[in-house]
Amino acid sequence: MGQNIMLTGMVLSAAPVGEYDRRVTLLTRERGKISAFARGARRPGSQLMAAGSPFSFGKFEVYEGRSSYSIGKAEISNYFRELAEDVANACYGFYFLEVADYYARENTDEIHMLKLLYQSLRALEKESLGNRLVRRVFELKAMAINGEGPNVFSCLSCGSEEGLPWFHVRRGGTLCGNCLKGGKAVPLDASALYAMQFILTSSIEKLYTFTLSEQALCSLEQVLDEYMGFYVDRRFHALKVLEENFMFATQAAGKDI
Numbered sequence: 001m002g003q004n005i006m007l008t009g010m011v012l013s014a015a016p017v018g019e020y021d022r023r024v025t026l027l028t029r030e031r032g033k034i035s036a037f038a039r040g041a042r043r044p045g046s047q048l049m050a051a052g053s054p055f056s057f058g059k060f061e062v063y064e065g066r067s068s069y070s071i072g073k074a075e076i077s078n079y080f081r082e083l084a085e086d087v088a089n090a091c092y093g094f095y096f097l098e099v100a101d102y103y104a105r106e107n108t109d110e111i112h113m114l115k116l117l118y119q120s121l122r123a124l125e126k127e128s129l130g131n132r133l134v135r136r137v138f139e140l141k142a143m144a145i146n147g148e149g150p151n152v153f154s155c156l157s158c159g160s161e162e163g164l165p166w167f168h169v170r171r172g173g174t175l176c177g178n179c180l181k182g183g184k185a186v187p188l189d190a191s192a193l194y195a196m197q198f199i200l201t202s203s204i205e206k207l208y209t210f211t212l213s214e215q216a217l218c219s220l221e222q223v224l225d226e227y228m229g230f231y232v233d234r235r236f237h238a239l240k241v242l243e244e245n246f247m248f249a250t251q252a253a254g255k256d257i
């Protein structure tokens with residue numbers, strides 16, 4: 001016996017099915033990541049058209065069938081339309097959706113991931129925040145929510161909390177100057193270290209309240225590129241598009257995108 005349930009969530013991805021339908025992946029507060037059919041969503045004028053579009057956030061009334069969910073109604077409260085107006089912004093947004101899809105599971109508590117995703121997409125829409133920084137804040141917090149956050153509060157070898165200028169990717173954290181001892185580690189700028197500590201301890205609501213110097217941001221980028229390269233076993237499509245089309249040109253021009 002199926003039943004109607006109300007879910008709050010966001011569309012992570014949507015694919016056409018048959019002539020008029022869409023199959024969507026939803027990240028929900030109540031059921032984690034689920035797959036659902038939006039029947040007739042591709043018919044002109046369909047009430048489910050928005051429910052079949054990535055980034056749509058709101059309430060979804062779904063019918064739980066034996067093997068899949070079907071969306072009956074959707075009340076979308078935020079479409080994140082401003083994101084779509086800028087191609088680079090949209091690429092970052094799609095990258096965030098892919099990361100959320102990578103980490104989220106069905107029937108697990110994804111409240112924090114959903115909240116992080118929502119706040120991070122809003123941060124992309126704000127002109128005052130550079131997207132390069134928003135991306136790194138999102139990446140580090142997403143990893144931490146999923147139990148893969150590094151230890152950046154003390155030296156992994158001696159426990160010292162003073163002066164932690166090195167980040168050891170394989171060991172997953174910081175080392176002091178005395179404990180590096182010829183090992184391989186990435187240099188970590190002091191402001192970048194402080195930013196990582198802030199990101200890991202801050203509530204999601206307060207995450208996007210700081211800026212970084214170019215030097216600190218570059219250090220954070222280097223550490224997270226290596227850390228994610230080691231722990232994340234997926235190549236994200238939107239990131240590839242971003243790197244190929246936007247990052248080199250705008251960084252060369254000294255512009256933040």
Ligand SMILES: [Zn+2]
Pocket residue numbers: 155156157158159160175176177178179
């Ligand atoms: Zn040490």
